Amino acid sequence: MLSGGLSDLLNRFQQNGHDEKAQSWISDGPNKPISPSELDQVLGQDRIDWLVKQTGMSRDALLAGLSRELPNAVNKLTPDGRIPTDAEAQKMI
Numbered sequence: 001m002l003s004g005g006l007s008d009l010l011n012r013f014q015q016n017g018h019d020e021k022a023q024s025w026i027s028d029g030p031n032k033p034i035s036p037s038e039l040d041q042v043l044g045q046d047r048i049d050w051l052v053k054q055t056g057m058s059r060d061a062l063l064a065g066l067s068r069e070l071p072n073a074v075n076k077l078t079p080d081g082r083i084p085t086d087a088e089a090q091k092m093i
Contacts, residue, residue, distance in 0.1 A: 006074070006083050016042045024071075026078040031071035036063035039070070 013022035018041075024032040040048065040063055052059055078084065 006077060010074075010083070012042050012044075018042055021071075022074070025074035026083070027081050031075055034067050034071065036060070036067045039063050039067050 010019075010022050010026075013019055018034065018038060021032040021034050021038075024030065034042075043051075048059060048062065051057075051062055055062060057065070
């Protein structure tokens, strides 16, 4: 399940012109940053509204936090430079 969600997220980055940044989080080397406004574009209004409702955070705080934390989170979830299988992902949790 985790690997499917991660794949879907990374596909959204690709579809919105930010594939290079997302790939930097998966591959070895430094993670390229993503701005809150770029995340806004990638995630879309409905997903952001849902996250705001779930977290109780303001939209600006949510996007700022995600832009700061998402690259490192994806990096940690892809230690072998690829999206893990579901079985591998279960071992990480």
